[in-house]
Amino acid sequence: MPTFVKIIASLGPASGNSATIFSMVKQGVSGFRINFSHGGPEDWTKYVDAVRSAEARFGRALALIGDLQGPSIRIGTVEQPIALKKGEAAKIVFGGGAKGGNEKVIPVPIQRFFEFVDEGDILVMDDGRTRLRISEVHPDYVEVVALTDSTITSRKAIAIYGKEIDLPPLSEKDFANIKFALEHNLDYIGLSYVRSGSDVDILRNYLRRAGREDVGIIAKIETKSAVKNLDEIMEKCDVVLVARGDLGMNFGLEEIHALQSSIVAKALENRRPVIVATQLLESMVEKPVPTRAEVVDVSTAIEMGVDALMLTGETSVGKYPLEAVSWLTKIANFVEKETIRGSLKVIAEKARSRIDSLPVMFAKGVLELAEDMNAKLVVFSVHGNTAKRISTLRPSVPVYVGSPDVNILRKLAILWGLQPLYVEAQGYEEGLPKTLQRAIELGYVSYGDLVVATYGLKEPKQRIEIQRVVH
CATH class of the missing domain: 2.40.33.10 (PK beta-barrel domain-like)
Structure with missing residues (x-):
């Protein structure tokens, strides 16, 4: 599976069964999307159960995203x-x-x-x-x-085309779907056709009243208003998603690459996780091999520094869902190994251009220490905040994150460069060595490797260890 960029697969009739989901996880999928615009609660429950079964079988935290229909x-x-x-x-x-x-x-x-x-x-x-x-x-x-x-x-x-219908940001159907997402412990909710930061506020306030502020909000950028109000939307959401399909229905197709580039760049500068979706490997809905243009498109998105690539119709209704995942993994592995090194410096400069707090400064310092020493980075993170900050700074070394909270690990599973590890620990002193040991057991860290290990506590107390792994 890729080290840095993550793969998200949309579930549907072509892929919403245990065998296919298990195979996709083996091939490197880190998160799954349920599109609430299609199917019903019976289908969605089956998808959730299959993903959680795969999670238990492979011992990997997997993110589940519930995608709302929104004002469409x-x-x-x-x-x-x-x-x-x-x-x-x-x-x-x-x-x-x-x-x-x-x-x-x-x-x-x-x-x-x-x-x-x-x-x-x-x-x-x-x-x-x-x-x-x-x-x-x-x-x-x-x-x-x-x-x-x-x-x-x-x-x-x-x-x-050229208009945005004045419907409420959330419908009765959306609220029913949000309730389903909360009852089935989904990790993120995708907010469709976002127009302003106030749309995000409506969902955030609903989650707060429900006592579920832990659920992340993915703001889908697909309208002209969203592009215009991107700064305020980005400030209020947890993740942004470049929804190229609907962007292409609201803008000229010739504008899509520039829009994607500017949204991703702004996300990096604001340290906001970003996903690119739609028509990554569209030809694979019907054919078992992608086009050359699709391979270049996917490679370009990875070199921009996106956190995750999301397959939509390719895996939900396509004829070759496993082949689509396999090809996306193959492309990502090659780009990470052969071509991304030249882009990483530019990506990191954008991501590290605005250091505005002590916790971010600490995350940057730890990360650059590991990078300068060419060491692997091991983090124990009860709440996930330190790990998330490190990810948004676009590490060029692997980051292994341990936590006793599987819900935290699931949310981290689709973020750049993070490999979540479940560890049972009562506190930081116990959790850090257990995280390192778990990384060794899984083969992520080998004897002889240099490791920078840390955990984040409330400022000003922090801890960093540098060690070479020995028998």
Whole structure:
């Protein structure tokens, strides 16, 4: 598995079974995403149980992410896919379902959609592959003309190009899904279609009232408002996610690389973990080998210094979920071994450009001590804060993190360079040697290796040990 960048796989019909999940973990997956826009509680419970079983079997903490639908417009249920040729007309009607066949009727169960759209608006779906132009607007239906050859299926998100519909940031469905996430002890909640920092506040306040401030918030950057308000969003969330699919439905495709670069750079400067998602290996939904362009795209994202790469359709509905994970792992391993060294200095300079507190200064000092000595870094962290700070500074040496709290380890599992280790310990004095011993047992640290070991206490008391591992 990769040392620095982490791999997250989305679960769905193609991968939501124990055998496939176990295989993905063996291949290096560190976290799994459950998309609450698809399936239901029975499916999601099965996914959670399978991931936790894999966690127990392999002795590795695995992050679970619950991805909310958010204020998006989605197609209702269609009995059969609706095929549209370029130039063909269709009708979008208010309702939750419609029959397929010869009648080109697309259901949308949100009344506000019909009040909000105008004649001439362009509707974008399926990560930009489907584009429809509104030709007529009526109170409970609109007429559209296909601008591309398209296949319309259930639950696909619809973007109105150049517009953001004024729906509440969280719906009743979202709150029900959050409740599921808390009841099943998910580690992160993905907040979709974030528009401002106040959207993050609404979810944070809900978690606080529920007594679950430990659950992390991933803010998905996919709208024009999110890009505009990125600073305040980044300040309030725990992780940012570059959602390239919806970004590509709200911006020109030619802008996506620049947007990704600027979001990742800002995340590094603000020491905020960052994930890149969507169409990393899109061709592998249908084919067992990625395109050359996809390999270059993935390599570029890793060289930018992202914490994690998230597979979406490749593993949730694709024909080759295991092959997709295998290829992503193969690319990441090669980049880390052969090409990233030249980028790490630039990445680290961005990540370490703003040292604004004593705990961050301590983390930087410990990390650079280990890097200067070419030593492995061992950290015992009860609350995970020291380990998280070290990760955000983009270490170029392996970091092994021990904690007695598996919930902390699960959240750390998708952060750059951290290898979480469960250790039973009552305190720091006991935990540090146990973490080192566990790293030796698992083969991460070998006899003869130089190790910098530390734990973080409340300032000003800190502790650092330097030792060479001997028999």
